Amino acid sequence: MSSLTSPSTRALGLIAIVGAVVWMGTVAAFHLIRPDLSPGDAYISNYARGDWAWVMQTAFLVNGTGWAAAGIGLRRTLGSAPGAKALAVLAAVAALGMVLAGIFRADPLGTMSPSLEGLVHSRTAGLAFLCFIALGFVGWWAARTADAWAGWALPSLAFGFVTLTLFVTFNAWPAVAGSGFGWWQRLLAAVVIPGALAAIGGRLAHPAHRTLAVGLREE
Secondary structure, eight states, X not given: OOTTTSOOHHHHHHHHHHHHHHHHHHHHHHHHHOTTSOTTSSOGGGGGSSTTHHHHHHHHHHHHHHHHHHHHHHHHHHTTOTTHHHHHHHHHHHHHHHHHHHHSOOOOXXXXXXXXXXXXXXXXXXXXXXXXXXXXXXXXXXXXXXXXXXXXXXHHHHHHHHHHHHHHHHHHHHHHTSTTHHHHHHHIIIIIHHHXXXXXXXXXXXXXXXXHHHHHHHO
């Protein structure tokens, strides 16, 4: 593929950063735009209803694009490292899940019988979360032997464990404690996951940092 059609690794990193920043900024803004939805008792997806629904849906699409770019960048920079292809696939599936979760909206709070649209949303969003969890563990496996990602094995492993813990927590919270589950979801979906995307994007956008890491490892 020629340079005219293939984005540079730096461009992929910048796209990933934009995807993370737009997502975090949009979620934060909706706490002011939709004060009728209590952050502790509503899902982020519930913001994709009402007059400003298109803004939240756009954020889903931009975030998904960011993860797709991150996956391509990871595959490119990890080369033949074990798990490189798996990471690219996981990132691609997660990106698709985010895009579909934006197109198909969650049902309004209090809906007793889920609609087809709501079911598609919940399943695709859930798939994306599972891929994010797997990304952490596969990333640990891949980064152990990839000079370009030296020093990222343990952070990636920590991301996998934290993402898994928060995912289980916010899903079990309504049955265990009732209210407050929304804060756990926001910590996971609006802080931890986009934070990881921004970090990956930063690594891809600044190859000098990767070169420095390799040099320190060889000394």
